Amino acid sequence: MKKKYSFFSVLKNSLSYHENWKKMWRSPEPRKSYDIIIVGGGGHGLGTAYYLAKEHGLKNIAVIEKGWLGGGNTGRNTTIIRSNYLWDESAHLYEHSLKLWENLSTELNYNIMFSQRGVMNLAHNEHDKKEIKRRVSANKLNGIDSYWVDKNQIKKLVPIMNTDNLRYPVLGASFQPRGGVARHDAVAWSFAMRADEMGVDIIQNCEVKNIKTSKGKVEGVETSKGFIRSNRVGVAASGHTSILAETAGIRLPLQSKPLQALVSEPIKPVINTVVMSNAVHAYVSQSDKGELVIGAGTDGYNSFTQRGGYNIIEDTIRAIIELYPVFGKMKMLRQWGGIVDICPDASPIISKCDVKGLYFNCGWGTGGFKATPGSAHLFAYTIAKDEPHVINAPFNLNRFISGRLVDEHGAAAVAH
Numbered sequence: 001m002k003k004k005y006s007f008f009s010v011l012k013n014s015l016s017y018h019e020n021w022k023k024m025w026r027s028p029e030p031r032k033s034y035d036i037i038i039v040g041g042g043g044h045g046l047g048t049a050y051y052l053a054k055e056h057g058l059k060n061i062a063v064i065e066k067g068w069l070g071g072g073n074t075g076r077n078t079t080i081i082r083s084n085y086l087w088d089e090s091a092h093l094y095e096h097s098l099k100l101w102e103n104l105s106t107e108l109n110y111n112i113m114f115s116q117r118g119v120m121n122l123a124h125n126e127h128d129k130k131e132i133k134r135r136v137s138a139n140k141l142n143g144i145d146s147y148w149v150d151k152n153q154i155k156k157l158v159p160i161m162n163t164d165n166l167r168y169p170v171l172g173a174s175f176q177p178r179g180g181v182a183r184h185d186a187v188a189w190s191f192a193m194r195a196d197e198m199g200v201d202i203i204q205n206c207e208v209k210n211i212k213t214s215k216g217k218v219e220g221v222e223t224s225k226g227f228i229r230s231n232r233v234g235v236a237a238s239g240h241t242s243i244l245a246e247t248a249g250i251r252l253p254l255q256s257k258p259l260q261a262l263v264s265e266p267i268k269p270v271i272n273t274v275v276m277s278n279a280v281h282a283y284v285s286q287s288d289k290g291e292l293v294i295g296a297g298t299d300g301y302n303s304f305t306q307r308g309g310y311n312i313i314e315d316t317i318r319a320i321i322e323l324y325p326v327f328g329k330m331k332m333l334r335q336w337g338g339i340v341d342i343c344p345d346a347s348p349i350i351s352k353c354d355v356k357g358l359y360f361n362c363g364w365g366t367g368g369f370k371a372t373p374g375s376a377h378l379f380a381y382t383i384a385k386d387e388p389h390v391i392n393a394p395f396n397l398n399r400f401i402s403g404r405l406v407d408e409h410g411a412a413a414v415a416h
């Protein structure tokens, strides 16, 4: 039965001190075989299982997660959502996702706290101005809400910003009002809950060690809980995808690097939109609890430590304090890192590969949270039909052979 969250269910459960809520999902032992196995219990993997069950009527599915749900980048990101990408292919992909975000709380009957407070991308020099204005025009042609705001308009939207008295003065920005943030854990939990209700087995604390193939076809996965047979395996393991792919003899064009974020002590509301800057490499929003959520850049080298280098954080904080001197005396509470998987063209891969029945959803780099519902929706389609949806067709693996890259470095330098 579908778990309903409503005013009355909250009231009813308050009478028993909220101790009698049903578990959101089961914790079954893995079966010997499944029709489809999804590796990775982040938002993309769980969402894929949800859409496979809901839209394609497939039920014999397992999501296999080596840790806990959402413990990868889904639970580590700064949750910025936008669709103002330059190229048509990316604009269609991220806009597809943004449209799904707009109805996701209702669809999943779970408050994912999607807050469309707008996203601003700052320009600090003539090059930035030209690049951002070009992007705004491209967005408009794709029907995406994006416009150029000058310094005075920025001052009205974010009065605490120092626009003039700094090394890289603020000259203007792009603004996407429909962009914003959402609650990352809630996204993973609600997809998991609704997938579980439709019979999907969600198996945590189970690491996939190897993808087993024979005669060019996938046969299943070797896990820490034994071998599980399946002739369709979808991998959505973010920073660890290339390692898994290698076990199936596939070499993916991915670099895995730590990306960091940090949050401050909570303060009263001071900034009610998301502000990003590629040039000084820093971005900030304020959580509903009042913490500043600050994102930094990636380390300059590959690594699998979920920490990141101190120099990166230092540069980011320096830029934040220059842009917002009022934050100068604030205390930072927590800092962490996640391992992001980056493609040479800074665009993702949602694709089949040379091994029949093996599919990859990866390469989201520093900006895949915003894509969660869209990516999951398209990955489910690709696995169910064994062919790409028209929206994810350009994001195939073959582009690294044909040269038809979707170069989003301009939009993705601080993609979050």
Ligand SMILES: Cc1cc2nc3c(=O)[nH]c(=O)nc-3n(C[C@H](O)[C@H](O)[C@H](O)COP(=O)(O)OP(=O)(O)OC[C@H]3O[C@@H](n4cnc5c(N)ncnc54)[C@H](O)[C@@H]3O)c2cc1C
Pocket: 039, 040, 041, 042, 043, 044, 045, 064, 065, 066, 067, 068, 069, 070, 071, 072, 073, 074, 075, 076, 077, 078, 079, 080, 081, 206, 207, 208, 209, 236, 237, 238, 239, 240, 241, 244, 259, 260, 261, 295, 336, 337, 338, 339, 340, 364, 365, 366, 367, 368, 369, 370, 371, 415, 416
């Ligand atoms: C600090 C930081 C800030 C970011 N900010 C933003 C932002 O503001 N906006 C935005 O759009 N994106 C942002 N991102 C990127 C975004 O978080 C990711 O692109 C997105 O969450 C990827 O989701 P996913 O489900 O593919 O991966 P994940 O959530 O990482 O899920 C993959 C799962 O696979 C599991 N796994 C790995 N190997 C195995 C294995 N062998 N067996 C079983 N399970 C395995 C992992 O444990 C993990 O839970 C940020 C990332 C970081 C690190």
